[in-house]
Amino acid sequence: VKHGGRGKACFFDAEMDEATRARRLIESELRHAITRHQIHLSYQPILDAHSGVISGYEALMRWNRPGHGICEPDVFIPIAEESGSIVQLGEWVLQQACSEAARWPHPLTIAVNVSPVQFMLPNLAERIETILEETRLAPDRLEIEITEAALFRDRDRVMTTLQRLRSLGVHIVMDDFGTGYSSLSNLRTFPFDKIKVDRSFTGMLEHDAAARSIVRAIIGLGHSLGMPVVTEGVETETQRRIVVEEGCAQVQGFLLGKPDIEPSIKFAARRNFLS
Numbered sequence: 638v639k640h641g642g643r644g645k646a647c648f649f650d651a652e653m654d655e656a657t658r659a660r661r662l663i664e665s666e667l668r669h670a671i672t673r674h675q676i677h678l679s680y681q682p683i684l685d686a687h688s689g690v691i692s693g694y695e696a697l698m699r700w701n702r703p704g705h706g707i708c709e710p711d712v713f714i715p716i717a718e719e720s721g722s723i724v725q726l727g728e729w730v731l732q733q734a735c736s737e738a739a740r741w742p743h744p745l746t747i748a749v750n751v752s753p754v755q756f757m758l759p760n761l762a763e764r765i766e767t768i769l770e771e772t773r774l775a776p777d778r779l780e781i782e783i784t785e786a787a788l789f790r791d792r793d794r795v796m797t798t799l800q801r802l803r804s805l806g807v808h809i810v811m812d813d814f815g816t817g818y819s820s821l822s823n824l825r826t827f828p829f830d831k832i833k834v835d836r837s838f839t840g841m842l843e844h845d846a847a848a849r850s851i852v853r854a855i856i857g858l859g860h861s862l863g864m865p866v867v868t869e870g871v872e873t874e875t876q877r878r879i880v881v882e883e884g885c886a887q888v889q890g891f892l893l894g895k896p897d898i899e900p901s902i903k904f905a906a907r908r909n910f911l912s
């Protein structure tokens with residue numbers, strides 16, 4: 638029996654259909670996910686690297702998909718971005734995260750991920766301003782996390798939005814730095830306040846000298862531009878020690894706290910790294 642290309646092609650087509658169907662299903666389910674109360678936020682602590690005190694939390698979206706359990710954002714966010722429902726989801730996340738954070742003790746901050754698709758909206762800054770007013774969250778307690786992918790769409794629009802947010806007092810974080818299209822000029826051109834080192838580097842720190850050099854270079858770059866650097870994905874004590882030695886300002890990762898629906902129970906938690 639010959640394993641002809643034709644049979645393979647048919648099998649492949651069937652698989653494609655399957656994947657397309659699964660995608661369409663997610664797409665249509667996502668449109669109702671908010672009204673059906675299937676979306677919630679998890680909060681992961683971000684700590685001061687030296688004192689170990691929690692300085693704030695990052696809001697991470699979760700989808701409790703009927704029949705599937707908790708669905709990972711890496712699975713559904715790309716689909717939501719393609720179908721456009723990320724706009725509605727992202728708005729909900731901002732609203733929810735800000736109203737939650739407004740009840741937290743001062744000066745805890747809240748970091749919210751904003752999709753490149755949301756940055757194409759002409760009125761994103763105004764929407765965020767309204768949400769801040771409605772929730773009465775002080776603008777300087779909100780951090781907007783943006784990836785470089787957003788900067789490559791309509792640079793002028795993104796620049797205008799970021800400048801407006803900046804003038805409100807909102808902080809802008811360059812997320813996942815070191816991956817994808819990382820360009821040093823973006824850091825200088827756009828009004829960023831902080832750099833977040835991608836966790837792929839953190840994972841390699843212990844065994845890969847090059848990873849450590851990259852992290853050192855990013856931290857040095859941050860210093861020279863007046864931007865503190867936060868390292869995400871810190872899973873081991875050795876990784877934490879290395880990034881603190883390299884001058885990182887803040888740390889985030891499973892070692893220090895996993896994303897949790899109830900951040901308030903951790904408010905009292907302090908880790909003393911110096912002891």
Ligand code: C2E
Nearest residue numbers: 697698710711730750751752870871872889890891892896
């Ligand atoms: P991200 O913004 O880079 O978020 C950090 C991701 O790393 C989170 O995954 C977090 O759970 C995970 N993480 C944190 N510490 C560790 C660690 O020590 N080890 C490992 N292995 N992972 C760690 P999550 O929650 O699955 O989110 C994945 C991505 O989905 C996020 O990456 C972000 O790009 C996106 N995302 C999540 N929530 C939202 C949202 O509300 N809006 C938008 N636009 N994107 C979101």
Ligand code: CA
Nearest residue numbers: 695750782812
């Ligand atoms: Ca992030």
Ligand code: CA
Nearest residue numbers: 812813835869
């Ligand atoms: Ca990140």
Ligand code: CA
Nearest residue numbers: 784812813835
């Ligand atoms: Ca990421």
